[in-house]
Amino acid sequence: MESPLLENNEDEKQLSSYVKRFGIESKKLWKLAGPTILTTVFQYSLGALTQAFAGLVDDLDLAAVSVENSVIAGFAFGVMLGMGSALETLCGQAYGAGQIRMLGVYMQRSWVILITTAILLLPLYIWSPPILKLMGQTTQISNAAGKFALWMIPQLFAYAMNFPIQKFLQAQRKVLVMLWVSAGVLVLHTFFSWLLIFKLRWGLIGAAITLNTSTWLLVILQLLYIFITKSDGAWSGFTWLAFVDLFGFVKLSLASAVMLCLEVWYLMILIVIVGHLQNPLIPVDAISICMSINGWDAMIAIGFNAAISVRVSNELGAGDFNAAKFSVLAVSITSVSIGVIAMIVVLSTKNYFPYLFTTSVEVAKETTKLAALLGVTVLLNSLQPVLSGVAIGAGWQSLVAYINVGCYYVVGLPAGIILGFVLRFGAEGIWSGMIGGIVLQTTILIVVTSMTNWKKEAEQAETRVKKWGGSIAYDQ
Template structure:
């Protein structure tokens, strides 16, 4: 073989070797990033499941007592507590951007000050929300709930006021720890509290027959135990220097912090409130008690599945904010790709599980055949929702990590309230499809929102986002650094 013939063959062989090396490199990078994500996402998923289970288990025990107790706890969890949960989680998520990027930039002391500022803002907000709990009965009647359900839910809401202030304390603590990747601490605390919660729920609600009173005592107590456990860890360990004690700096630059917190709150609240609106509208359907209970059971299942997505939401928020804060845009982009592939795969598996067990899982939440039958009818739409919700919260986590909260807020308004809600009312009431129609409208809104977030994430210039993160850390940390 002459040199003229051998040279192209040698070039082709070298090209194949280079492609194989690149492929191996991509696979290795994917695997390494996947490990980093799972180290955060695994404990975050377990934490989300444990903390969500507190309300879900209370709802389950209430359903074993009576249909009206189930409806009362469901309405309070989904509407009243759901409203405050969305506000507090949303406002607290400002810390995901600020703490995550500050940690990536090595500015540890800023984290403790940020958490205290968030406490000030969230506790003030909790005081403003108190009248919603106090006047929940007339509010629920005003939006169309039956008097029986409204009175039961309103009484339970009054007893759940301590949980409102627990939310205000808990979410800043969690974002503070998550930004430092100290997620195992939250998981252990939440897991231990959950075990206690199950025992005392059985004891007070069923064994002693305290009903809704026992449910309120146990649920409030469990949330405050979570907070106490986390605070003890922070105060004792000093969180590697991120906690340096209480400081008056917590009251500095509050207005700027409020604006970022409000943007975060609007972004997440629009999603949480849509579910609240869904269950309220369901109460206006014929045979409302059965319809509300069926939707509540489906939302419960969706909530359990959403804990996986919330875990990845926390993980990708930490990864993106940390890498952007450290000035590493390529690593941030890789993290987004890895978490998207992983969450979609898990979503498909969860969808299959929901479809395969649709005749059985309703009886985990109710002893009523009528409620179980209505729930099974919605199972197909629920399965599709579960698949979509595997990716959508993850993309929202990318937005939080990068600081795009205000953009996603506008997207949520359009998708949920301009498209999803009118479509659900049209299908559910005008076309007479009932619960199926209402859920179908929500599904359409989620579909549209997910597609828009995919497009935005795909065209993002990560170099610009890294530069913006550097500017944000300098701007927000100036006063603290001066001290």
């Protein structure tokens, strides 16, 4: 019989080993998440800066840029980002499996699919004025935003190139390249936005020139890096293999797009629904303030989403299912801890932060009333995107798309409408119901993740890489 002292020593050793392993995994995650968070902030700031400079010149220009950015380009951005996210699964697993050459092939396949998607989205840009009028925008704003949307078509095709490039680089953990390129482009964008929009007063034309040029500059600089360095063997030139088995690639891309778009659009719908309340101006302003804070907080979640997607796909591709499983645990603990801190900050400053966005006492009071719901939302949004990142890394996009439809649009949205309009709880009721959908979705994803057979996932990753071109490339 072992003595209690020996048992305690054994427990201490196991705890010490666990803490050490957690520290190593956290370091790996932060090396990916930190630069990704900054990259996301820098690239998000391109549109925000253009919008700010346009607002300094003319109110109509501000409205045109805002509506085009949030509605037309926002819709296209969500679709293209979702379609490109299939590459996270395939590139990450191929990199983990050591089939480096396939990353370049996968990126080219994604280019083919996303450029085709961009062509299919062109009617949205060309006929945006009647679409915007149908959504309730005034004729003046719809026409101005429609003109700006036509000038922003080059950005649409830059999206088609940029998202696959970023997933290609992320899978190889080359996130610092993306960070430095984004930082450099943001500096140039700031100067030329000031020069063309504010100083020279070129208005919407200046806004279009700077935003299109900056987005394409991101693409060109990253491509130059890839073409010159060969990306450690991941890029071996253009190949006809890019057109092999496109159907399977399209299926995964569509599942990724549906999964991410359903998530991105869910809270965007909140503002639209609140706009149908009686006397909606104050609630809409308050919800908008809360969504702005939630949007900036989401930058951290997006970083961890990308990090865990890379870690899981790399480890599954390498066949190390235990490492993938531990990585999920480590990132969940880290992100929830950050979510708790964010929630505490929101709740402790609820009487003060509204005045950073408004001078209206009524709007500030309404925002303070909604702060508790904002706190719950930032906490949930610390874990939910991480679980989505796990899904992308493992290739569960189709499953999560079905879960999102059920939880968000069958449960959450109707619950919000009933609480807000039928039971007359207003904006708080609408948001509470929609939070219920997020809680249900997060709970289901926790159950799915905890019940996952990670060994089987690693075997499926190996099959996926072989099926979608790995064996072709290496049999040549």
